[in-house]
Amino acid sequence: MGVLELLRWRAPNPLILLLLLIQWNQQIPHTIDRQFVEVFSGVGEVSRAFRDVGRRGTSIDLCLDGAFDLTRPSAFGLVLNEILRCKPGSTVLMAPDCRSLSRMSRHTSGRTYLSPLGNQGYLFVKIGNILSARTALLAFLCSFCGLRWVIEQPEGTFLPQLPRYQWLFGVLKVFATTMYMGVFGSGSPKKHRLLSNDPAFLEKIHDKAGFMSRVDQAKCDTKLVHRYIDKNGKRRCTGLKKELKESANYPPAFGDFIASIAVEMEAVPVPMNMHLDESFPIDLTDLELFRRFCLPIGDPWKDVPGIKCFFWQSGYPTNHTRIDFPQVRQLVSCGIALGLPMGCCGVFRPCKIYASA
Numbered sequence: 001m002g003v004l005e006l007l008r009w010r011a012p013n014p015l016i017l018l019l020l021l022i023q024w025n026q027q028i029p030h031t032i033d034r035q036f037v038e039v040f041s042g043v044g045e046v047s048r049a050f051r052d053v054g055r056r057g058t059s060i061d062l063c064l065d066g067a068f069d070l071t072r073p074s075a076f077g078l079v080l081n082e083i084l085r086c087k088p089g090s091t092v093l094m095a096p097d098c099r100s101l102s103r104m105s106r107h108t109s110g111r112t113y114l115s116p117l118g119n120q121g122y123l124f125v126k127i128g129n130i131l132s133a134r135t136a137l138l139a140f141l142c143s144f145c146g147l148r149w150v151i152e153q154p155e156g157t158f159l160p161q162l163p164r165y166q167w168l169f170g171v172l173k174v175f176a177t178t179m180y181m182g183v184f185g186s187g188s189p190k191k192h193r194l195l196s197n198d199p200a201f202l203e204k205i206h207d208k209a210g211f212m213s214r215v216d217q218a219k220c221d222t223k224l225v226h227r228y229i230d231k232n233g234k235r236r237c238t239g240l241k242k243e244l245k246e247s248a249n250y251p252p253a254f255g256d257f258i259a260s261i262a263v264e265m266e267a268v269p270v271p272m273n274m275h276l277d278e279s280f281p282i283d284l285t286d287l288e289l290f291r292r293f294c295l296p297i298g299d300p301w302k303d304v305p306g307i308k309c310f311f312w313q314s315g316y317p318t319n320h321t322r323i324d325f326p327q328v329r330q331l332v333s334c335g336i337a338l339g340l341p342m343g344c345c346g347v348f349r350p351c352k353i354y355a356s357a
């Protein structure tokens with residue numbers, strides 16, 4: 001991976017810098033031996049299914065280890081590195097927490113088409129924005145690395161309306177479909193929306209689970225909402241917290257199905273679906289390209305605050321000092337990317353990775 005390719009792909013400057021810092025970090029492994037990554041893996045049925053068919057990969061979720069809290073810069077750096085370690089054709093599944101994005105929380109989250117980021121005074125909305133924006137960057141990196149990625153959300157999610165997804169749809173061709181988890185034996189029929197860079201992959205899922213008859217839906221007996229008529233005679237519904245939370249967990253059959261089609265398509269190249277920007281000179285070094293085209297950094301992706309930590313030492317973006325390359329080098333040599341504690345910025349160091357042997 002070089003700066004020229006990243007520029008041609010229209011990668012955001014902060015991501016280019018992050019990837020350079022990760023590449024130069026000698027304390028983390030860089031071997032390319034991953035065949036899947038499951039981000040927000042929860043009960044990990046997809047990872048289990050991949051491992052059952054002998055694939056090696058990583059599952060990342062807050063519930064596995066606090067070090068995997070993706071609001072932490074260190075965890076974000078770790079996932080970026082896990083994606084860089086994937087073999088081309090590998091599958092990356094991401095199911096970001098939908099609490100602040102679902103239709104049901106719209107009244108509290110305050111997300112609207114005019115203000116998609118919602119009421120950021122609420123922590124759950126702010127965290128939802130951070131996790132979603134980071135997931136968009138991960139999806140971009142997957143496409144760049146020739147990996148198949150899928151983002152799963154409940155139907156009605158506000159995720160595609162977030163500004164970082166609007167950006168993503170502008171630089172990559174992204175495809176969407178819907179499916180019923182009830183087809184795979186989930187307690188409720190629950191409709192999900194999937195985004196991906198590979199239409200053929202989505203088509204296989206849609207063929208299997210894109211339709212569920214009313215009769216079959218009625219056979220799933222777990223209700224996710226309580227419907228009632230209030231004292232003014234108005235129809236209302238309230239989400240059932242426990243049932244909604246459990247409905248996010250994939251049934252084993254879904255894991256098996258995803259692993260089987262991912263393995264089937266491993267050797268099929270992932271469609272690139274984008275036009276490269278060929279206007280950059282090809283005879284410059286990474287350093288020269290970075291100096292000439294990535295500075296000043298510009299949009300610091302403030303909604304991905306982890307990126308800020310990499311600029312801490314140079315004062316960016318608080319006072320908008322221009323970073324030049326020696327400062328970037330200084331950042332690396334002074335240890336930010338090498339795992340030394342950085343006040344509130346978190347520590348970027350290798351931590352326990354859940355992978356098959």
Ligand SMILES: C[S@@+](CC[C@H](N)C(=O)[O-])C[C@H]1O[C@@H](n2cnc3c(N)ncnc32)[C@H](O)[C@@H]1O
Nearest residue numbers: 040041042043062069070071095097248249250
């Ligand atoms: C929609 S659920 C995905 C569930 C998963 N698909 C499964 O089969 O169990 C979202 C997941 O995100 C995880 N999560 C929430 N906040 C997180 C964070 N800050 N960092 C990492 N994972 C987080 C939760 O633990 C939860 O498992």
